Amino acid sequence: MCVSRNVRFLSAFVPTFTNSECRKLLQRGVFAVNKIKNLTSVEVLETIKEILLKGYYYCETLRLGIEPRVHPASLKVGHGGTLDSTATGVLVVGVGFGCKILPRLLHGNKKYCVTGHLGIATDTYNETGNIIQECSYSHISRQMLEAALSRYHGEILQTPPLYSALKLRGRRIADLTRAGISVDLNPRPVTCHAIQCTVFSPPSFTLEVHCGGGFYVRSLVHDLGIALGSCAHVRELHRFQQGPFMEQDMLDSNEWTMQNILIAIKKAKESHGEFLKRPRKKHKCEASLSR
Numbered sequence: 001m002c003v004s005r006n007v008r009f010l011s012a013f014v015p016t017f018t019n020s021e022c023r024k025l026l027q028r029g030v031f032a033v034n035k036i037k038n039l040t041s042v043e044v045l046e047t048i049k050e051i052l053l054k055g056y057y058y059c060e061t062l063r064l065g066i067e068p069r070v071h072p073a074s075l076k077v078g079h080g081g082t083l084d085s086t087a088t089g090v091l092v093v094g095v096g097f098g099c100k101i102l103p104r105l106l107h108g109n110k111k112y113c114v115t116g117h118l119g120i121a122t123d124t125y126n127e128t129g130n131i132i133q134e135c136s137y138s139h140i141s142r143q144m145l146e147a148a149l150s151r152y153h154g155e156i157l158q159t160p161p162l163y164s165a166l167k168l169r170g171r172r173i174a175d176l177t178r179a180g181i182s183v184d185l186n187p188r189p190v191t192c193h194a195i196q197c198t199v200f201s202p203p204s205f206t207l208e209v210h211c212g213g214g215f216y217v218r219s220l221v222h223d224l225g226i227a228l229g230s231c232a233h234v235r236e237l238h239r240f241q242q243g244p245f246m247e248q249d250m251l252d253s254n255e256w257t258m259q260n261i262l263i264a265i266k267k268a269k270e271s272h273g274e275f276l277k278r279p280r281k282k283h284k285c286e287a288s289l290s291r
Contacts, residue, residue, distance in 0.1 A: 080105030
């Protein structure tokens with residue numbers, strides 16, 4: 001077998017997995033990473049994909065006995081829901097057929113810890129935007145804030161931020177807004193399962209939010225500021241759970257190696273096997289009975 005110096009070096013990435021195990025995990029994998037602050041979710045995926053392609057190249061070389069031509073498109077990688085570029089926390093990544101599981105996470109439950117700042121509103125609803133309004137907040141007490149939170153519990157209508165990953169006629173709304181194109185967004189039904197204030201130290205406050213798919217924490221903080229007779233924006237945002245994946249499941253950026261990713265995929269299958277199962281296809285007779 002002809003193995004280049006580069007491939008021999010890559011064998012250090014996967015010392016505890018056989019060639020067959022390596023390929024099987026890469027064909028259908030789901031795992032979680034801790035998204036780095038100031039990196040977009042797409043940039044995180046690109047970094048992960050580069051690491052995985054090296055491992056895939058190594059496994060295919062062992063299988064074929066020659067060095068294969070591995071095109072980046074040969075390995076599909078996706079995530080289960082965008083985090084803002086300045087946000088951190090659980091970002092679930094799918095590899096290969098594992099990407100088919102991701103819609104469940106996109107529309108499923110999530111938990112966040114968010115720090116808001118009273119008295120200042122920005123056009124992006126977070127710390128990256130331009131200041132568009134400044135208001136007094138000295139009249140706001142913790143009791144007032146906690147009372148106002150009750151109106152955002154349960155099924156509510158929420159208007160997404162103009163700077164968001166949502167698309168309109170194939171284009172990101174954020175891109176349209178930056179291009180100066182006026183966009184009218186209608187409120188959408190979303191669900192907030194639980195919300196509580198954990199820290200109140202004006203102008204800062206911290207909330208823990210348990211919500212469903214499509215819920216924008218930035219919109220929550222923006223709307224909350226208005227409800228309190230002031231204004232507010234998000235200063236820090238951290239997602240500590242997405243679906244069954246929690247902080248203890250995620251890989252920090254210094255752990256993004258082929259070896260650790262394979263281990264994380266294997267652990268996810270063991271810990272969240274039921275959730276990660278492919279939905280069983282209905283037979284024609286079952287489909288007709290369910291109508």
